[in-house]
Amino acid sequence: MLLAFWLNSFALWQECxxxxxxxxxxxxxxxxxxxxxxxxxxxxxxxxxNTPETFMINDSLTRExxxxxxxxxxxxxxxxxxxxxxxxxxxxxIEKADSSLTYYIMxxxxxxxxxxxxxxxxxxxxxTQSQAITVAIxxxxxxxxxxxxxRFKNYFxxxxxxxxxKRWDFDITTLDTTNITRWDMALILYTLYKYITDADVFGVMxxxxxxxxxxxxxxxxxxxxxxxxxxxxAEELEIAINNTIFQCKESIKQLKELWTRNGxxxxxxxxxxxxxxxxxxxxxMKNLIPxxxxxxxxxxxxxxxxxxxxxxxxxxxxxxxxxxxxxxxQNKFAKKYRFELE
Numbered sequence: 001m002l003l004a005f006w007l008n009s010f011a012l013w014q015e016c017x018x019x020x021x022x023x024x025x026x027x028x029x030x031x032x033x034x035x036x037x038x039x040x041x042x043x044x045x046x047x048x049x050n051t052p053e054t055f056m057i058n059d060s061l062t063r064e065x066x067x068x069x070x071x072x073x074x075x076x077x078x079x080x081x082x083x084x085x086x087x088x089x090x091x092x093x094i095e096k097a098d099s100s101l102t103y104y105i106m107x108x109x110x111x112x113x114x115x116x117x118x119x120x121x122x123x124x125x126x127x128t129q130s131q132a133i134t135v136a137i138x139x140x141x142x143x144x145x146x147x148x149x150x151r152f153k154n155y156f157x158x159x160x161x162x163x164x165x166k167r168w169d170f171d172i173t174t175l176d177t178t179n180i181t182r183w184d185m186a187l188i189l190y191t192l193y194k195y196i197t198d199a200d201v202f203g204v205m206x207x208x209x210x211x212x213x214x215x216x217x218x219x220x221x222x223x224x225x226x227x228x229x230x231x232x233x234a235e236e237l238e239i240a241i242n243n244t245i246f247q248c249k250e251s252i253k254q255l256k257e258l259w260t261r262n263g264x265x266x267x268x269x270x271x272x273x274x275x276x277x278x279x280x281x282x283x284x285m286k287n288l289i290p291x292x293x294x295x296x297x298x299x300x301x302x303x304x305x306x307x308x309x310x311x312x313x314x315x316x317x318x319x320x321x322x323x324x325x326x327x328x329x330q331n332k333f334a335k336k337y338r339f340e341l342e
Contacts, residue, residue, distance in 0.1 A: 034183065037190035046072045046189070057183035063114065064097050064123035065182075066132065068104040069189060070113050074139050077193055083110040091116060097123035113138050129184070130175035133159050136188055140196075141335070162195050164188050207258070208267070208333065208341075214255055215271050218248035218278060225282065234289050241282050248279045267326075267333045274322040281315040284308060 034052055042050035046069050049055040061069075074080040083106075090109060097105055105121060108114050113135050114121070127135075137144070137155045140162075144154040156172070159165050171178075221244040228240040255272055291297055291305040334341045 033190070034187060037186040040190055040193065041069070041186060044072065044076045046076075052183075055182060055186070057181065057186070059182050060126045060179040061132065061182050061185050062123065063121065063125050063127055064101045064105060066127050066135065066185065067108040067114065068101055069185060070135055070139060071104040071107040071111065073189055073193070074111055074113070075107075077196060078139060080111055080139075082107050085110075091119060091121040093120045093122065097121070111139070126179040127185075128176055129170060129178050129180045132180040132185055132188065133164060133175070136164065136192060137162075140192075163191055208330070210258065211255070211268060211271050214251050214258075215275060218244070218251040218275050221247040222278070222282075225285075234292055237292075238286065238289055241286050245279055245282050248275050248282075251275050252279075267329050270322065270326045270329050274319065274326055277315060277319050277322055281312060281319065284311050284315060288312075 034057065038047070038052060038055050038057075039050055041047045047055060071082075075082060090106065094102060094105070101123070105123065109116075109121075116122070134155045137158045141155075141158055144158070156165065165172075225237070225240045225244050228237045252272060252275055255268060255275070258268060285308075287308050288305065291301055291308075294302075294305070297305060330341065
């Protein structure tokens, strides 16, 4: 997941033709992180300005300006491919856009970052805080459900996970009505960049692998149970089952030591559920050992045997559900933190 900082062959540098007006700058604009953010944007061709003064931090961001920010971020940080098909007739109002930004408008459209209305892109419309956050999250998770509550609830949950909302005390009730400033947009993109590339985020790969290794210790021990089960030696089977239960309990102890490693315990909790179900299964299976010779069972013993088998079947079904859920959550986890599962 190394960054691919390569030069764009189209080399369209201009961000807008009429935004060189210097606005009044208060002392807060000297904030070191803001300067770092703007410098980072400049170095990666998101902007042609490299100081808070020239970047016009207090101006509201327009949709056409945001297109360059987001398209270049998707290309430089997320390694998204640009398209050669730039049909400028896609939008009926494209001629109103700054000619130096139409290329980025089409790339943002190609990446499904922006929505439009009646074939219009509305290039000069201001971007609200809500829209800006939504598009930022779309770059990473473009297939989230957008129909379930206040301004795409899923997007804001992810925005919180990525620390895009916690830092500047956005008022969730006014996000839809407050325009995003170029200042806040720079900080959001820089925060997202640092989140993606931060060493601790890369560490979730190790975290994921650690979870898998611990769970595998439990799962691998089950093979001995079934190898012994085939031989149907009561004494050896009980030893194998007890060993599996012990190994799985040890796995649970190790897993609990990893709690809150990332502030995202969904994967860990699912692994715990899966292993706990396995322990229940093998504890129940031990009850079958006295009834190993099915042909010799009395009616009462056979009834007990069938009851235990029924319980085992239910636990087996439950285990399959946990397994499917584990695969689903692990895939989401890998996608969220942008690494490939082995």
